[in-house]
Amino acid sequence: MADWISLPVNWVFLVLALVIAFAGVKVVTSRNLIHAALSLVGVLASTAALFLLLSAEFVAWVLVLVYVGAVLVLFLFGIMITRAPMGREVSLDNERRGLAAITALATFALLAGTSWVAFGDVEIEGVGDPITTGDLADSLLGRYLIPFEIVSFVLLAALIGGIALARKDRSPAEEAERTDA
Amino acid sequence: MTVGPAWYMLLAAGLFVIGIAGVLTRRNALIMFMSIELMLNAVNLTFIAAGTALGDLSGQVAVFFVLVVAAAEVVVGLAIVVAVYRRRGTANVDELSEMSG
Numbered sequence: 001m002a003d004w005i006s007l008p009v010n011w012v013f014l015v016l017a018l019v020i021a022f023a024g025v026k027v028v029t030s031r032n033l034i035h036a037a038l039s040l041v042g043v044l045a046s047t048a049a050l051f052l053l054l055s056a057e058f059v060a061w062v063l064v065l066v067y068v069g070a071v072l073v074l075f076l077f078g079i080m081i082t083r084a085p086m087g088r089e090v091s092l093d094n095e096r097r098g099l100a101a102i103t104a105l106a107t108f109a110l111l112a113g114t115s116w117v118a119f120g121d122v123e124i125e126g127v128g129d130p131i132t133t134g135d136l137a138d139s140l141l142g143r144y145l146i147p148f149e150i151v152s153f154v155l156l157a158a159l160i161g162g163i164a165l166a167r168k169d170r171s172p173a174e175e176a177e178r179t180d181a
Numbered sequence: 182m183t184v185g186p187a188w189y190m191l192l193a194a195g196l197f198v199i200g201i202a203g204v205l206t207r208r209n210a211l212i213m214f215m216s217i218e219l220m221l222n223a224v225n226l227t228f229i230a231a232g233t234a235l236g237d238l239s240g241q242v243a244v245f246f247v248l249v250v251a252a253a254e255v256v257v258g259l260a261i262v263v264a265v266y267r268r269r270g271t272a273n274v275d276e277l278s279e280m281s282g
Contacts, residue, residue, distance in 0.1 A: 104199075119234060122186055
């Protein structure tokens, strides 16, 4: 235990884990949508820091760029479009709390038990043979080239779908007028 | 002795069930989306922890793909929420019940 405490890495992990847990609970319990979105920023930023701790630099910065940069802005736009009054909201919860708690606890027991059985005695190696961004790039454009291209196509489809969905709907009267003309 | 991958996975399991609780109990579609993001994030953390522990590159590649798909999901999901809101004036999923029999 003493040598566990003496290592700074463990302290960093502990602090980040506490931040993630606290902010995660805040995301799902906050009555204010803006606060929930900002707590999500905290969770994602701390996760990116954990990725750095696990020496996955590239994915960490992608997480910061894509999530903290883009997705959160999208969320804030969504909040502002759908909730004109920005204040507290009373009826955000439904009545199935007991069932939700049972499901959540059972899932946690399953996940935690499995990962502990599988990885409980595995240690993370020191700086033996770190995975560099170059390795990642080689593998993305080599072994995983087809999935990489498919995923870019998924992005294109999502782009078109988003535009099609968010376009202004014509009312039936306007539609009839348009087909008459 | 540093924290092993199992600790990261325990943390990820905790984050995942927080997300589950959020999806199951909240009514606002946007909060449900944020909870789904929490769950995806927990899975990413597990991938990275396992990849680092096993010295395998595939963990990071999987996370990369999950990030892209999650971004696409948010775009389409938020567009649907905005479209529903424009038509119905609410983002409360309990009020959208025409399709239940």
